[in-house]
Amino acid sequence: VRGEIIAIGDELTCGRVVNTTSAYAAARLTAAGHEVIAITTVGDDVDRIGRALLAALDRSEFVIVTGGLGATTDDLTNKAVIHTLKRPATFYPEIFRKIQEYAATAGPEVRLSLEKLAWLPKGAHALHTEAKSAGYFLVQDGKPVFFLPGVPHEMKELLDEAVLARLEVWDGADQKTVRSRLYRLFGLAETEVNRRLRQFEQGKGDLEVKIGYYPVFPEVHVSLSVAGVDQDAVEEVFLALDREIVSRLGEDLYGFDEETLELVVGRGLKDAGCTLALAESCTGGGISARITSVPGSSDYFLGGIVAYSNSLKQELLQVAPPILETHGAVSAACARAMAQGARAAAKADLALSVTGIAGPGGGTPEKPVGTVFMAMDDGADVRDFSFRFTGERWQVQAMASATALDLIRKWLVTRG
Amino acid sequence: VRGEIIAIGDELTCGRVVNTTSAYAAARLTAAGHEVIAITTVGDDVDRIGRALLAALDRSEFVIVTGGLGATTDDLTNKAVIHTLKRPATFYPEIFRKIQEYAATAGPEVRLSLEKLAWLPKGAHALHTEAKSAGYFLVQDGKPVFFLPGVPHEMKELLDEAVLARLEVWDGADQKTVRSRLYRLFGLAETEVNRRLRQFEQGKGDLEVKIGYYPVFPEVHVSLSVAGVDQDAVEEVFLALDREIVSRLGEDLYGFDEETLELVVGRGLKDAGCTLALAESCTGGGISARITSVPGSSDYFLGGIVAYSNSLKQELLQVAPPILETHGAVSAACARAMAQGARAAAKADLALSVTGIAGPGGGTPEKPVGTVFMAMDDGADVRDFSFRFTGERWQVQAMASATALDLIRKWLVTRG
Numbered sequence: 001v002r003g004e005i006i007a008i009g010d011e012l013t014c015g016r017v018v019n020t021t022s023a024y025a026a027a028r029l030t031a032a033g034h035e036v037i038a039i040t041t042v043g044d045d046v047d048r049i050g051r052a053l054l055a056a057l058d059r060s061e062f063v064i065v066t067g068g069l070g071a072t073t074d075d076l077t078n079k080a081v082i083h084t085l086k087r088p089a090t091f092y093p094e095i096f097r098k099i100q101e102y103a104a105t106a107g108p109e110v111r112l113s114l115e116k117l118a119w120l121p122k123g124a125h126a127l128h129t130e131a132k133s134a135g136y137f138l139v140q141d142g143k144p145v146f147f148l149p150g151v152p153h154e155m156k157e158l159l160d161e162a163v164l165a166r167l168e169v170w171d172g173a174d175q176k177t178v179r180s181r182l183y184r185l186f187g188l189a190e191t192e193v194n195r196r197l198r199q200f201e202q203g204k205g206d207l208e209v210k211i212g213y214y215p216v217f218p219e220v221h222v223s224l225s226v227a228g229v230d231q232d233a234v235e236e237v238f239l240a241l242d243r244e245i246v247s248r249l250g251e252d253l254y255g256f257d258e259e260t261l262e263l264v265v266g267r268g269l270k271d272a273g274c275t276l277a278l279a280e281s282c283t284g285g286g287i288s289a290r291i292t293s294v295p296g297s298s299d300y301f302l303g304g305i306v307a308y309s310n311s312l313k314q315e316l317l318q319v320a321p322p323i324l325e326t327h328g329a330v331s332a333a334c335a336r337a338m339a340q341g342a343r344a345a346a347k348a349d350l351a352l353s354v355t356g357i358a359g360p361g362g363g364t365p366e367k368p369v370g371t372v373f374m375a376m377d378d379g380a381d382v383r384d385f386s387f388r389f390t391g392e393r394w395q396v397q398a399m400a401s402a403t404a405l406d407l408i409r410k411w412l413v414t415r416g
Numbered sequence: 417v418r419g420e421i422i423a424i425g426d427e428l429t430c431g432r433v434v435n436t437t438s439a440y441a442a443a444r445l446t447a448a449g450h451e452v453i454a455i456t457t458v459g460d461d462v463d464r465i466g467r468a469l470l471a472a473l474d475r476s477e478f479v480i481v482t483g484g485l486g487a488t489t490d491d492l493t494n495k496a497v498i499h500t501l502k503r504p505a506t507f508y509p510e511i512f513r514k515i516q517e518y519a520a521t522a523g524p525e526v527r528l529s530l531e532k533l534a535w536l537p538k539g540a541h542a543l544h545t546e547a548k549s550a551g552y553f554l555v556q557d558g559k560p561v562f563f564l565p566g567v568p569h570e571m572k573e574l575l576d577e578a579v580l581a582r583l584e585v586w587d588g589a590d591q592k593t594v595r596s597r598l599y600r601l602f603g604l605a606e607t608e609v610n611r612r613l614r615q616f617e618q619g620k621g622d623l624e625v626k627i628g629y630y631p632v633f634p635e636v637h638v639s640l641s642v643a644g645v646d647q648d649a650v651e652e653v654f655l656a657l658d659r660e661i662v663s664r665l666g667e668d669l670y671g672f673d674e675e676t677l678e679l680v681v682g683r684g685l686k687d688a689g690c691t692l693a694l695a696e697s698c699t700g701g702g703i704s705a706r707i708t709s710v711p712g713s714s715d716y717f718l719g720g721i722v723a724y725s726n727s728l729k730q731e732l733l734q735v736a737p738p739i740l741e742t743h744g745a746v747s748a749a750c751a752r753a754m755a756q757g758a759r760a761a762a763k764a765d766l767a768l769s770v771t772g773i774a775g776p777g778g779g780t781p782e783k784p785v786g787t788v789f790m791a792m793d794d795g796a797d798v799r800d801f802s803f804r805f806t807g808e809r810w811q812v813q814a815m816a817s818a819t820a821l822d823l824i825r826k827w828l829v830t831r832g
Contacts, residue, residue: 009630010626010628010639011628011630011632011637011639012439012442012455013442013446013452013453013454013455014442014443014446014452014628014639015438015439015440015441015442015443015444015445015446015452016439016443016598016630016632016637016639017439017630017632017637018434018435018436018439019434019435019438019439019455020434022431022435022457023428023431023432023433023434023435024431025431026428026429026430026431027430027431027432028431029431030429030430030431036429036430036431036459037429037458037459037464038429038456038457038458038464038468039428039429039435039456039457039458040454040455040456040457041438041454041455041456041457042453042454042455043452043453044628048453048454052454055471070606070629071607071610072606072607072610072629073610073614073617074626074627074628074629113607113610113611114607151631151633152633153633153807153808153811182432190486190488191487191488191529191530194487194488194489194529195529198489201489210426210490211490212426212427212430212460212490213486213488213490214425214427214432214433215567216427216432216433217567217568217569221427221432221433223426223427223430223432277728278722280701280704283705283708284704284705284707284708284709284713284717285696285701285702285703285704285705285707285708285720285722286701286705286708287701288696288700288701288704288705288722289699289700289701289702289704289705291700291701292699292700292701292702292722292724292774292813293700293809293810293813295775295776295777295809296777297700297724298724298725298778301700301724302724302725302727302728303721303722303723303724303725303728303732304701304721304722304724305719305720305721305722305732306694306701306704306708306719306720306721306722307719308708308713308714308717308718308719308720309714309718309719309762311718311762311763312693312718312719312761312762315761315762316719316721316732316761345728345731345732346725346727346728346731347727358708359711360711361711361712362714391569392569393709393711394709395569397708397709
């Protein structure tokens with residue numbers, strides 16, 4: 001079903017907050033087979049919210065509105081709905097009772113301000129009777145309109161638990177089958193990926209085939225969608241194209257769909273029964289943070305040393321002073337010593353080290369900003385790698401972190 | 417001047433990529449005194465791009481379009497402009513020459529695909545003759561329309577270097593003065609912030625006053641804007657309100673405008689001539705990563721130990737085995753020992769440690785998921801803190817990281 005998303009909030013139109021909720025909602029709706037034809041972001045303004053809502057109702061079969069439902073005085077979504085759709089404000093005692101339970105420990109002033117959350121446009125239905133969060137839907141011109149809070153985790157909870165199921169019920173029109181997959185790559189340029197896959201872009205008979213290319217720094221993602229009425233034909237074409245794409249992308253394809261590089265690396269380490277230690281300098285803990293963002297990472301990640309200062313490199317990683325004096329901290333020799341030191345300190349199967357110049361300061365003509373050395377010690381062998389990344393500090397750090405994770409991934413692949 | 421942003425790309429309407437570029441553009445435009453009245457996101461579809469463009473031209477004085485300018489076959493922005501605005505495709509030899517220089521090292525197939533970037537709608541002017549990135553503008557119905565790449569850092573570069581200055585020239589209409597400031601808080605609930613500031617929300621005479629409340633997990637941000645024709649009156653009211661807001665928000669106000677918690681902490685450490693070391697367990701390097709995201713952090717940050725395993729806690733932080741046996745790794749006693757160990761290993765003035773259970777696994781009835789202990793050792797004193805955070809793994813980690821940074825900030829304030 002075709003729908004659209006309206007995100008409300010001055011924090012979004014002023015650019016103070018990045019609109020992650022709409023991306024999440026769009027991803028979930030797309031995964032459920034719907035098509036999001038537009039995402040509109042407007043500020044906290046009754047008139048603009050109203051016009052966006054009317055325009056969306058005109059074009060789409062369903063609308064999801066996020067934000068502007070809170071208890072603070074700048075939340076104006078309900079007011080806009082009340083005016084625009086001519087649905088008088090109505091007090092919902094059962095919603096008020098829930099709010100009071102939730103706010104039992106809050107002071108009287110907070111409770112008073114929360115009463116606002118129980119005044120909704122006429123015809124509103126609470127989305128989830130047990131949810132603490134604001135959120136309701138109403139049916140306008142036969143189309144469902146969902147109102148969700150703008151706070152990301154509250155919106156996600158209600159979307160997953162209450163909206164998607166209700167949308168299924170409305171879903172009766174065009175019963176197309178859609179098969180899609182996302183291919184995640186690190187190490188190939190977008191134009192090269194396009195060159196390899198361009199030949200597969202045409203539709204096949206009645207089936208629509210769509211291949212999309214997305215540079216998501218520092219990665220490139222590719223999507224494949226096959227849609228059509230004949231379920232078997234869709235499946236057959238999808239599987240054939242999937243095989244081709246996987247084969248053309250080769251070893252730079254690291255994962256599918258929701259799989260992140262840190263997830264793939266973690267799974268590989270766990271499957272191989274390998275433990276990992278890190279020694280980070282210019283990435284400053286960024287690789288450790290990515291590794292430990294994965295639940296269960298303590299099964300394979302022993303720890304890391306963020307050796308920002310030379311004294312810590314000597315003290316905890318046993319980097320010999322002559323190495324620092326002769327080659328400097330940003331050198332292949334230092335990276336090798338750091339990897340060996342981390343492996344020994346943590347008694348890990350594999351250790352990886354990173355040392356470099358993230359910038360903007362610290363560069364020299366011989367070692368400009370972006371110069372990064374890495375090393376891996378797996379007990380059998382110590383190998384080092386040198387890179388010259390470009391861009392700002394965050395880009396050098398992000399490229400170095402992703403490259404380090406990819407080195408571990410490729411080490412696991414080679415190891416088999 | 418009132419304008420709007422159109423972001424183009426299936427990756428956005430499918431939710432695979434979060435639209436950070438529009439947030440950045442909106443922030444820069446707002447800071448330059450413009451008003452962004454809407455941000456519209458549409459997929460790679462000639463028809464929808466065209467309609468969004470016409471609607472925006474109808475409502476706004478300028479339009480910024482991002483995305484869909486690339487060399488891959490799914491980039492359709494130029495095609496949409498050529499059709500919708502009836503501006504035939506025109507070859508721009510000077511742009512082609514630049515592209516060829518840029519792609520001198522690429523293979524012939526890549527260079528051929530890049531030729532597409534030199535075919536633009538009639539009337540297009542390159543935004544930046546030295547920029548490698550695609551990007552142009554044209555004037556439609558007397559209104560400037562800017563076309564920028566969707567890749568965030570390319571878009572930012574062109575926006576900052578070429579778009580904002582050109583918009584200034586168009587800016588001649590309503591010469592209002594706007595003064596605004598963003599207040600960044602950690603540790604107060606949004607409703608409590610609203611309660612404290614509500615009384616300042618009314619306009620004063622001819623002046624508009626706007627206070628906005630933005631929960632940006634785990635922080636709350638508040639914006640103040642004062643606008644009016646009389647510059648002196650705007651300044652006077654702004655300064656008076658600013659004083660009131662700063663006073664009401666108290667010690668939970670950590671910074672203004674673009675200042676992040678890690679920036680404020682880093683500046684405080686540098687000003688105090690203090691060096692810092694960290695010992696992280698459940699935050700997994702996340703605090704180190706935030707600290708080292710700040711340029712120049714090597715001036716005060718010596719390093720950290722991500723002691724995920726107990727053996728690393730013993731080996732590198734000298735946590736005594738009886739502490740781990742009696743109290744466990746998630747305990748105040750272990751946090752204290754970790755802080756002392758980190759301070760000693762790094763020879764730092766101040767060390768902070770974090771140990772806890774980020775979840776989803778690992779919780780017990782006595783120590784459920786979200787239980788986190790921290791300690792700070794400043795040489796004179798070792799203090800410990802205990803917390804029970806709620807939410808998913810990433811939320812516990814984010815709350816713990818922000819809380820740790822805030823503890824250092826408050827330590828610096830108390831120290832004076």
